[in-house]
Amino acid sequence: MSFSGWKKYIEVGDLVIVYMTKDNMTPIVITEDGDLNNRFGMISNNYKGFIYLLHPTPELWTLVLPHRTQILYIADISFITTYLDMKPGARVIESGTGSGSFSHSIARTIAPTGKLFSFEYHLERATLAKQEFQDHGLGDMIQLEHRDVCKNGFGLVDTVNAVFLDLPAPWEAIESAKAAFKQHRTGKICTFSPCIEQVARTVTALNDHEFVEITMYECLIRSHGVIPLHKIDFSEALEEAKLNALAGVTNTRKRKLLEGVEEETDADGLSTAVETLLVSKTPEEARGHTSYLTFATFLPAIQESVEMPLVTKETVVEVIKEVEATK
Numbered sequence: 633m634s635f636s637g638w639k640k641y642i643e644v645g646d647l648v649i650v651y652m653t654k655d656n657m658t659p660i661v662i663t664e665d666g667d668l669n670n671r672f673g674m675i676s677n678n679y680k681g682f683i684y685l686l687h688p689t690p691e692l693w694t695l696v697l698p699h700r701t702q703i704l705y706i707a708d709i710s711f712i713t714t715y716l717d718m719k720p721g722a723r724v725i726e727s728g729t730g731s732g733s734f735s736h737s738i739a740r741t742i743a744p745t746g747k748l749f750s751f752e753y754h755l756e757r758a759t760l761a762k763q764e765f766q767d768h769g770l771g772d773m774i775q776l777e778h779r780d781v782c783k784n785g786f787g788l789v790d791t792v793n794a795v796f797l798d799l800p801a802p803w804e805a806i807e808s809a810k811a812a813f814k815q816h817r818t819g820k821i822c823t824f825s826p827c828i829e830q831v832a833r834t835v836t837a838l839n840d841h842e843f844v845e846i847t848m849y850e851c852l853i854r855s856h857g858v859i860p861l862h863k864i865d866f867s868e869a870l871e872e873a874k875l876n877a878l879a880g881v882t883n884t885r886k887r888k889l890l891e892g893v894e895e896e897t898d899a900d901g902l903s904t905a906v907e908t909l910l911v912s913k914t915p916e917e918a919r920g921h922t923s924y925l926t927f928a929t930f931l932p933a934i935q936e937s938v939e940m941p942l943v944t945k946e947t948v949v950e951v952i953k954e955v956e957a958t959k
């Protein structure tokens with residue numbers, strides 16, 4: 633079972649994601665006689681409770697992978713993938729590889745004919761990531777190089793459609809990124825930096841290298857809970873508020889309780905006497921800042937205009953005469 637394809641049955645050697653709860657998942661490789669223990673003891677076929685064995689996907693891998701660095705999560709991953717115009721067949725650069733969280737998603741997006749050139753200057757991380765890509769069936773699609781891209785560039789010319797930089801000093805890699813783009817096509821670049829000072833230096837470098845449409849975004853997650861509300865019009869609400877005030881309570885349910893009025897409710901405990909309306913509520917504040925995403929577009933250089941012969945009415949008449957004469 634690998635990231636590059638689907639199969640129906642789990643076999644020995646397959647990577648599966650063991651799902652116990654939403655917050656408790658773990659990756660395992662199936663062996664002939666392996667055991668799986670969790671906090672309830674050994675998992676066996678004793679019919680007491682159950683777990684799911686899930687096919688690995690980039691989304692699940694991001695949630696369970698061994699962290700060797702900070703990683704990209706799905707909100708940023710999906711945003712960057714879309715804004716970099718990644719699609720099947722695209723050729724993409726990413727650096728650094730880190731824990732390979734984003735790499736797995738990129739590989740799926742550009743499959744089956746695309747190529748990801750991934751660069752990592754930390755030898756151990758590069759070695760582990762390379763092995764992981766191989767084990768996950770992505771070895772052919774991801775070309776990982778152990779290289780300092782800020783010092784030595786990417787070593788690629790006229791090759792890629794998109795570049796993603798998750799580096800402490802992305803501005804040092806902009807010049808080499810520019811050369812790596814397919815020179816006759818429009819390309820997209822994105823840098824991922826936690827500090828606004830890094831953004832400022834990157835923007836300067838992008839400007840200096842004639843990138844256009846430089847735009848910065850920040851991805852914040854806010855969960856929306858859907859809750860049912862009683863639908864009442866304004867005059868009714870006013871009347872209810874007056875009655876509640878007279879009874880010295882703040883809500884109608886309490887007043888009806890005091891008055892001994894039995895309220896008919898549905899399965900959700902809502903009054904069936906009034907219409908309900910589904911509304912969205914944001915119980916939490918937006919989750920904290922991860923990084924700023926700076927995007928820019930690479931434009932191909934304008935081609936030198938080719939000298940075209942001037943076509944006049946006289947030359948057209950001449951050509952017609954020549955064609956007539958050859959008949």
Ligand SMILES: C[S@@+](CC[C@H](N)C(=O)[O-])C[C@H]1O[C@@H](n2cnc3c(N)ncnc32)[C@H](O)[C@@H]1O
Nearest residue numbers: 704728730731732733734752753754780781782
């Ligand atoms: C935050 S991690 C990348 C995480 C990755 N995007 C993911 O989703 O798993 C940044 C990585 O960049 C690498 N790095 C930093 N400077 C580099 C450079 N000049 N050349 C190549 N890799 C570099 C670091 O070793 C680190 O592994």
